[in-house]
Amino acid sequence: MREIVVVSGKGGTGKTSLTAAFADLAGRAVVCDLDVDAADLHLVLTPALERREDFFSGHEAVIDPARCTGCGICATLCRFGAVLPEGGGYRIDPTRCEGCKVCVSLCPEAAVNFPERRCGEWFTGQTRFGTLVHARLTPGAENSGRLVTLLKKEARAIALADGLELVLCDGSPGIGCPVISSLAGANLAVAVTEPTPSGRHDLERLLELCARLRTRACCVLNKCDLNAAEARAIEELCAARDVEVVARLPHDDIVFEAMLRGRAVTELPGAPMATLLKQAWNRLAALSELGRPAPWRP
Amino acid sequence: MIVAVASGKGGTGKTTVCASLASVWERPAVAVDLDVEEPNLHLFLRPVVRWREAATLETPVADPARCTLCRKCTDLCQFKAVAVLGKRLAVFPEMCHGCGGCLAVCPEGALGVGSRELGSVEGGETRNGHYLAGRLRVGEAMSPPLQRAVKARLASILSRTGGDALLDCPPGVSCPAVNAVRDAHVILLVAEPTPFGIHDFTLALEAFAPLGKPMGVVINRAGHADSTLTRLCAEKGVPVLLEIPYDREIAREYASGGVLAAMNPRMAARFADLRDALPRLIKEAAHA
Numbered sequence: 001m002r003e004i005v006v007v008s009g010k011g012g013t014g015k016t017s018l019t020a021a022f023a024d025l026a027g028r029a030v031v032c033d034l035d036v037d038a039a040d041l042h043l044v045l046t047p048a049l050e051r052r053e054d055f056f057s058g059h060e061a062v063i064d065p066a067r068c069t070g071c072g073i074c075a076t077l078c079r080f081g082a083v084l085p086e087g088g089g090y091r092i093d094p095t096r097c098e099g100c101k102v103c104v105s106l107c108p109e110a111a112v113n114f115p116e117r118r119c120g121e122w123f124t125g126q127t128r129f130g131t132l133v134h135a136r137l138t139p140g141a142e143n144s145g146r147l148v149t150l151l152k153k154e155a156r157a158i159a160l161a162d163g164l165e166l167v168l169c170d171g172s173p174g175i176g177c178p179v180i181s182s183l184a185g186a187n188l189a190v191a192v193t194e195p196t197p198s199g200r201h202d203l204e205r206l207l208e209l210c211a212r213l214r215t216r217a218c219c220v221l222n223k224c225d226l227n228a229a230e231a232r233a234i235e236e237l238c239a240a241r242d243v244e245v246v247a248r249l250p251h252d253d254i255v256f257e258a259m260l261r262g263r264a265v266t267e268l269p270g271a272p273m274a275t276l277l278k279q280a281w282n283r284l285a286a287l288s289e290l291g292r293p294a295p296w297r298p
Numbered sequence: 299m300i301v302a303v304a305s306g307k308g309g310t311g312k313t314t315v316c317a318s319l320a321s322v323w324e325r326p327a328v329a330v331d332l333d334v335e336e337p338n339l340h341l342f343l344r345p346v347v348r349w350r351e352a353a354t355l356e357t358p359v360a361d362p363a364r365c366t367l368c369r370k371c372t373d374l375c376q377f378k379a380v381a382v383l384g385k386r387l388a389v390f391p392e393m394c395h396g397c398g399g400c401l402a403v404c405p406e407g408a409l410g411v412g413s414r415e416l417g418s419v420e421g422g423e424t425r426n427g428h429y430l431a432g433r434l435r436v437g438e439a440m441s442p443p444l445q446r447a448v449k450a451r452l453a454s455i456l457s458r459t460g461g462d463a464l465l466d467c468p469p470g471v472s473c474p475a476v477n478a479v480r481d482a483h484v485i486l487l488v489a490e491p492t493p494f495g496i497h498d499f500t501l502a503l504e505a506f507a508p509l510g511k512p513m514g515v516v517i518n519r520a521g522h523a524d525s526t527l528t529r530l531c532a533e534k535g536v537p538v539l540l541e542i543p544y545d546r547e548i549a550r551e552y553a554s555g556g557v558l559a560a561m562n563p564r565m566a567a568r569f570a571d572l573r574d575a576l577p578r579l580i581k582e583a584a585h586a
Contacts, residue, residue, distance in 0.1 A: 040493075
């Protein structure tokens, strides 16, 4: 089974629009939206809901005012500034609590409860491109990385049960917790970038991360006609890192048009971009079979 | 006054707005990059960086000779950063959140203080103010501890200069984003009038509304003749303070590393209006 993850470093480069097109071209795959902070793929794929599950992750501290004597030990110990004085006692600010259990363990009165934390929910549904696995992280919640790991596990299980060879994932921007979880075990990372200073800078950091994790990466240069000098710099950056540029896509309003109509670009008749995407997809499919790259030394 | 520039969706133009605001700001101000995973503010403000230092998180170091395998630390740790493997205590520093719990509960002094490098904090000057940024080490998963290090620096600069701060925040609605906007007096949400943009904007409102701070909206790439976003803002009672038109010329300016407010006098005037609207927004919220 192969797993392809579309990532970008910089936000807004077109990950979701591309993933939708690849989902169309892949034919038989389980599609997975790992951008749990801001999942948008379901807006294009419009799944018919099959399963909805709560996502619990970790715990949160809650002070029981009836048992709290106001000694303040918890406030002294908490390294996250989550314990706030209130009416002679203390309360925990849930948005700051990391769920580390220090106050729970060291309260002399055992006045801190530690219930499980509900961080969101996840879904599976049927779409015209196959099963979609996606989630909604509770806004302001944490553990997006764990939710990503759970979604990938579910997607692989569905692929296995349905005899499918491919899991295709839409990732989140950045290089932190959810992205590291997204890349774990992936056969190929597709880095979507744009020829702007931010696009290049973020791509550099993302490719560095892929190299460290020994995840094979390729690059899609989106809106490639925005700035010739930046586009060249990105080509050079990719060449130096032995990262293939599988597509150079000109800025085209059809991408926006497709989003408005809730369609993948490849579903709109006569789009020249569809041909480029098809070529890109064929390259991706081939690259995802190559196995891990050799350790990269800068 | 601390202004946070945030958004649920990536790529809506947070850095563009933050850099432009910084360039038209009249009072002393610090432009702060809190998008530590992908810091880009420096690409537009082109600051002179005067200093850079490593930021670390306190993590435990095991002394197996002293450990009696009582498991008090492993029972406490919620992040699988300490574990007993066979007959030996092992520490996984990259999993550690730095809560200090294991150090506090070990009766044998078998855990010492070590550290993990989170990345770096850097500072300097722009043409008209201070600059401060965090840069996450590639491979490090956690943004909030580094953001805290940046904020500690910011607090000391602000207490010395008494100026304002403009925060370029990470996208999304999870801990890094909420952590970034937490200390702000006003939140500027940058949104775009597309189906994805509107969906993620709704999530951002949901994430930030509980913080009870005044919020305003900048609509970027406006003019796609879709009024859904404008209607939504009116419905939710968040004022639209600026609309940046959808324009190839603006996109090209951005692609060449230019600051939008410096593009032409008309743009500069628009950002000056945005700047002047912020204190009014805070005042209105205080009266409400």
